[in-house]
Amino acid sequence: MAEVTPFPFATLDELKQRWPDFPAGADDHATVLLEDASQFILDTVPNAAMAAEATRRRIVCAVVRRAMPVPGAEAGYSSIQQAAGPFSQTMTPVNPSGDFYLTKAERKALGDGTQKAFGAQVGSLYTVQHLPWCSINFGATYCSCGADIAGAPIYEGA
Numbered sequence: 001m002a003e004v005t006p007f008p009f010a011t012l013d014e015l016k017q018r019w020p021d022f023p024a025g026a027d028d029h030a031t032v033l034l035e036d037a038s039q040f041i042l043d044t045v046p047n048a049a050m051a052a053e054a055t056r057r058r059i060v061c062a063v064v065r066r067a068m069p070v071p072g073a074e075a076g077y078s079s080i081q082q083a084a085g086p087f088s089q090t091m092t093p094v095n096p097s098g099d100f101y102l103t104k105a106e107r108k109a110l111g112d113g114t115q116k117a118f119g120a121q122v123g124s125l126y127t128v129q130h131l132p133w134c135s136i137n138f139g140a141t142y143c144s145c146g147a148d149i150a151g152a153p154i155y156e157g158a
């Protein structure tokens with residue numbers, strides 16, 4: 001595998017810059033997660049090695065952030081039940097095992113599935129040319145020249 005620099009994709013400071021409420025005392029944990037998540041991204045989307053440095057940095061920070069539940073933060077917990085007394089707080093982490101995962105948009109930004117996306121785009125770029133007097137050109141919701149079913153006009157004197 002090609003050497004990717006920098007590795008990890010982001011430093012602890014860069015993570016904190018993107019995370020104003022970074023949990024106090026989590027520095028060591030976050031440092032390890034940045035390394036793990038960087039490797040996770042390379043393992044999951046090998047094309048990430050070719051992605052822009054800034055893209056890798058942004059995404060590794062997002063992955064680490066999701067893997068680190070923050071006590072009291074709504075984003076990290078699905079429910080917070082506070083009973084009487086300071087020590088009876090119950091929290092349910094949304095991502096309890098701290099799993100790393102990438103969203104679809106992140107995978108795309110990292111270059112995953114580039115070939116497939118291109119193939120799909122070719123199909124959708126295909127445009128059908130209707131006859132000038134096709135009903136569709138007169139505000140109708142249907143085509144009278146047959147171009148919508150045949151890909152080219154076949155009725156109406158085509």
Ligand SMILES: [Zn+2]
Nearest residue numbers: 130134143145
């Ligand atoms: Zn038509």
